[in-house]
Amino acid sequence: MSKNKIDSRRKQAVAKWEELRNNPVPFIYIGAGSCGLAAGAAETQTAVEDYLERKGIEARIIQVGCIGPCYLEPLMDVQMPGQARISYANVMAKDVARILQAFFDDGEITKDHLAGHFGDGELDGIPRFFDMPMLKPQVRIVLRNCGIIDPDDIDHYLARDGYKGFEKCLSMTWMDVLDTVKRSGIRGRGGAGFPTWRKWETCRNTASDQRYLICNADEGDPGAFMNRSLIEGDPHSVLEGMLIAAYTIGASQGYVYIRAEYPLAIKRLKTAIAQMRELGLLGNSILGSDFNFDLKIKEGAGAFVCGEETALIASIEGKRGMARTRPPFPAVAGLHGKPTIINNVETLGTLANILRNGAEWYAGFGTETSKGTKTFSLVGKVRRTGLIEVPLGIKLREVIFDIGGGTQKPFKAVQSGGPSGGCLSEEFLDLPIDYEHLAEAGAIMGSGGLIVVDSDTCIVDLAKYFMSFTQKESCGKCVPCRVGTRHMVEILEKICDGKAELSDLDKLEKLAYTVKNGSLCGLGSTAPNPALSTLKYFRSEFISHVKDKRCPAVTCKNLVIYRVIPGKCTGCQRCVKVCPTGAISGPRSEPHNLDQSKCIKCRSCYEICRFDAIAGDAIVIES
Amino acid sequence: MANGGLSAIMQEFKGERGDLIPILQRAQDLDGYLCPAAIRDISRWLKVSENEIYGVATFYAQFRFHPPGQHHIKVCLGTACHVKGGEQILVMAKQRLGVDTGETTADGKYDLDRVACLGCCALAPVVAFDDKIHSQMSVLKIQRLLDEQEQD
Structure with missing residues (x-):
């Protein structure tokens, strides 16, 4: 398929997008990501449809993905012809008629449930949506389209410079693309933060007749949903990134390994892949070049360990998802023994932006060693929960209090990096969020789950929660991980039950280091982190349980x-x-x-x- | 010989080892669980021993080996749901249905499961009833949900 085809399609798409901006009929946008639907967006949409039909009003309903502030779901935006798009929050089915009536009957903008508008500047005293306290400090690069475009319509993506990054990539040699990615400074967003370009270079330089690219969308970290939201809200951005990565490493076959628990994301991906095929963005001689690439979706079957590279590969090969020793690294010998690159959804979603806007532009965000932006799922006891994107180097305090609005009861801790990460206390609130600072403090960046807890949460119980999670998810290959995590859970249970002695705390710590040092893969070697970090920063709470048989957060049942x-x-x-x-x-x-x-x-x-x-x-x- | 539905599914695959998990997923979609007959048919077709197939299937949480109930109730206990009281909802559901997690009620109407994360953490705690996710659940809301079911 030639390049002309995509050019003419983009022209059409831009015209279609312009029409969206100067709409002839009223548009009603519904935030229909998984969280929107969970909050009742489907019922809201039905109520909108009913209202329009009853009143005989001609209007169009557009479903969009998650725009971030999940606590405001379901979100419904109304855009009257030639006016700015105005967003309403927490719109349940029963609220629909009242809001729409104000627009259609009274020609007014009701202030009830009002969140903000998407236009420029002032509008009748209504604030801009992106000026809300939760959104203002954010820098949206990866999430630039989420909640703005219809994820099922490739034209929306094309009109917003979609696939331009890939086209630029086709006009460059693979070495130039690699160099651009290197200069941008982007590091793997899956957790470990390994420089993306270095992995790619190793893969490309390994002689082979076949190389593979895998998009890791097995977001198993409980409390994290960044990848789900991105795929649901802007699937093409991830797929464009896959084209760029595949071109650079010389892969002709790609896989998206995605959790089966994300049915909507899988549906969106399938639609998007079919659209790519139709436009000649997959297959042989893509856009008239000599680059061939095809894609398959592989659904995970519910195993947290499959987020680990070698376990993921075993799973695609149809085996038990168990990790193996490295080296050889997958970049040298991965899927079916061939060089394989596994990149996280967010890493891939960033690439087109880097190609389009340049490495220097991207490197302008973030810190010296941690460049760019990172998405986080900000959840737990904060007032404003949701999906956010911030430049690296931002302080935890800004994220939790300025963006998240703080906690209702006194702040106690924040867990970064999920079951592999650490629990940080109040004294770390001014810590800049980057790979080095978080690691130094005993946590990790992880994939981006930030769970905030307040004085009502027992820290020992939280450590027990994470340990039982990793214990259940341990693949069972390494003894320290299989048996050690179980013993750690047992000690933590003893503490929560008020049956432990002080010596148990030392045992717990010693065991933690054994598991850490004696496990093969990332799951085992990071599993003790929640226990170690809580022991370090909240030791007094452990001591209360052990010595006074008291749970300060009044949570532990036996106490x-x-x-x-x-x-x-x-x-x-x-x-x-x-x-x-x-x-x-x-x-x-x-x-x-x-x-x-x-x-x-x-x-x-x-x-x-x-x-x-x-x-x-x-x-x-x-x- | 495999039954009609299963052989139709097999037609869509090349019969490579890497097809095992997708085929098991499709077979489970068909019957609601992996029945011994299906495993035997898949084993013969892929030329992978039944032992090995059970080894793979039991590794993954998704696969079931008993006929499912009519409705699936999944109580999410991801981190956000845990800190927001998902445990109480699970306790309530267990009590109401008279089953433990992983079990089916005696009348075959409900399965109860706990899951690690449904990805709707910002609206925690959540419960999935069949394909619909219910957000910001509470002990009261889960009771109401079950009451509504009983009335239908």
């Missing part, structure tokens, strides 16, 4: 007791309703009775009780 305070209980029965074991009883309007023998300490009653707000709740937990 807490739930009581009804008769003087405060109004007998409203709300706690009776939520108690799963029927431990709470009593007639209406009389103080309830909590049967300790039936209580499983699930915390439900404590959280539902809202009486006597001034002096505290009627149900108390004591430790």
Whole structure:
């Protein structure tokens, strides 16, 4: 397929995009990423369709991906002809008619649920969407299209300079592309932060008749969803990056290894790949060049360890996903023994931007050793949760408090890097987020999960949570990882149950180093990090559990007791309703009775009780 | 000889070793689980021993070896869901359905599972009921969800 075809298609696409900006009929955008849908976007869309039909209004509904502030989902934007796109937050089905009525009947912009507008400058006192506190400090490079374009429409991507980076790449030699990527300073965004160009160079310089490129979309880190959002919101950006990477390393076959838990992302990828094929962006002689490349999707089958390169390769080969010794590194001998490059979704999603705007432009963001931007999923106890993209070097405080809006109860810790990462305390809030500083502090950058916890979260319980996760996900090959993680979980359980002695803390630490040093792959060698970092920065909380048999966050079940305070209980029965074991009883309007023998300490009653707000709740937990 | 559905699936593949996991995934889509007959047919066709297929299939969390219930309830216990109280929702679901995770209710209506992460962490805690993800769940909301099901 010739280059002319994509040129003429892009012209059409630009015209179509212009029409979007100067719309003849009203447009209604629905944020329909997985989080939007979970919040009720599908019901919101049905309500919009019903309203339009009932009123006989001609308008177009466009589904877009996740724009980032998930806490505002479902998002619905209204764009009247010739006007700016105006965004409304937390629009449930029941809110739709009221908002649309203001536009269509009264010709007004209602302030109810208003989030911001997408135009330039001032608009009737409405703030710009991107000026919101959560969005203003962000630099959106990878996420530039997410939530803006229809991910199922390749024309939207083309109109926003899509595939121009790849076209530029085709006009260069592979060495020049490699050099550009080298000068940009981008490092692998999957976690370890290995310079992308170096891996590529090794692969290209290994003589072989066949090389493979794999996009690692096996985002198994619990609490992280950056890759899912990017693929759902802008699949072509990742696929364009794959073309660039494949061209540079000389690969003719590529795979996207993606979690089966992400059905929407898989659907979007399939659509996008079919569109590429139609435009001649896959297959032989791509855009009239002598570059051949084809792509396949491989669905993961639910194993966290398959995010590790050699385990991932074993899984594609149809085997148990178990890691093997390195060297040889996959760049030398990977899939079917051939040189293979495995790049993370975000790394690939960045490449087209680097090619289009130049290495120096990209290197202008970030720090001396950690260039560019990084996406994070900011979740947990922060007020504003969602997907963000920030320049590296930004301080944790800015991310958690300026972007995330801080926590409701006092901030306790932030976990960076998921089960492989570390838990950092308040004293690290001014730490710049880059590969070196995070590693020095005992955490890692990881793929970008940032989980914020407050004073209600028990740090020992959190360490136990991560250890049981890695213990379950250990592939079982190395004894220190298979057996060591189990013992670590057992010690942590003992601590949480108030049955541990001080010597157990030393045992835990010693075991942690054994697992760390004695495991083959990244899973085992990083699994003890959450335990080690919490032991280091929150030792006093461990000591309380061991010595005083007290859980300061009142979380650990065996160390807490739930009581009804008769003087405060109004007998409203709300706690009776939520108690799963029927431990709470009593007639209406009389103080309830909590049967300790039936209580499983699930915390439900404590959280539902809202009486006597001034002096505290009627149900108390004591430790 | 493989049953109709399974042989149609096999037609789509070349019969290479690397096809094993995708074929198992498709076979599970067909029957809802991997039945011994399907494993035997796949084994003969791919020329990979049944032992080895079980070895691969049991390694991955996705594969089931028992007939599933009508509805799948997956309580997410990813990190964000864990710190936001996903555990309580699981306790409630277990209590209500009278099963442990990985089990099916006696009437064959519900499967209960805990999953590591559904990727909707910003709206934690979440529960997936079949293909629909319910966000910002609570002990009350899971009860309401099950009540609604019972009424249908």
